[in-house]
Amino acid sequence: MLETTVLVEGESDRLAVEMLAKRLGHDLRMERVSVVPMNGATSIVRFLDRYGPHGAGHRLLGLCDFGEAAGIGRALMRAGMGAGPLEDHGFQVCNADLEDELIRCLGVDAVLDVIADQGELASFELLQRQPSLRDRSVEGQLRRFFGGRSGNKIRYAPMLVNALPEGQAPPPLARLVASFES
Structure with a gap:
């Protein structure tokens, strides 16, 4: 079975992907799927060199923010993976970022409930x-709340995924986890 490496921008993305995979019944270790945070999308070349076609030869998947998509596409092309939409290469793109996707999927009230449960309302x-x-819109304020305090994205990402109603997830995250089975 081919090893699959899922490249994500940061630790909060890794935690969100792993939480949704777990909720959907995936055993990532048994499925030989590793979710690897790159500590920023601009580091992708190093990870493509390590895991890509000229490195370990893993099946590569990924998740990135819209603002990073063009750079990711150029890096994939330079690594010999071809041109075209990122989705054709197993990379899913969030409209703004993963927190934005989670806020829209959950709705403001559910996100505020998660914050209240943590005593931070x-x-x-x-x-x-x-x-x-x-x-700013409440959604914009929530994004600032998650991104503004050190550790908030990492802390809240799995909680927001865990708060998703059964069978509901942001489309890029849902497509990414569904592709583990391919």
Whole structure:
């Protein structure tokens, strides 16, 4: 069985992918799937050299933010994986980022429930009152909440995935995990 390496931008993405895979009944170790955070999409060349066709020869999949998609595409092409849409190469693209996808999939109220369960609703409400954030949408404020404090993305990613209703997941994340079976 061919080893599969899933390249993701960061640790929060790794945790979200692994949590959804677990919820869907995947045993990543048995399926020989490793989710590898690159510590930023700009590091992809190093990971393609290590795991790609000129390295270990693993089956490669990935998840990236829209803003990083063009760079990922160029890196895949340079690594000999061809041109074309990222999805054709097993890479799924989030509209903005994974947190944005999770917020839209869950809905604001469910996300606020997760924050409240962690005792941080007052902290979020304080953030909402900051002059630079007052005019942003609640979704934008939530993205700032998750991305603004060190460790929040990592802490909340698995909780947000765990809060998803059964059978519901952001499309890029759902397609990525479904491709583990291919």
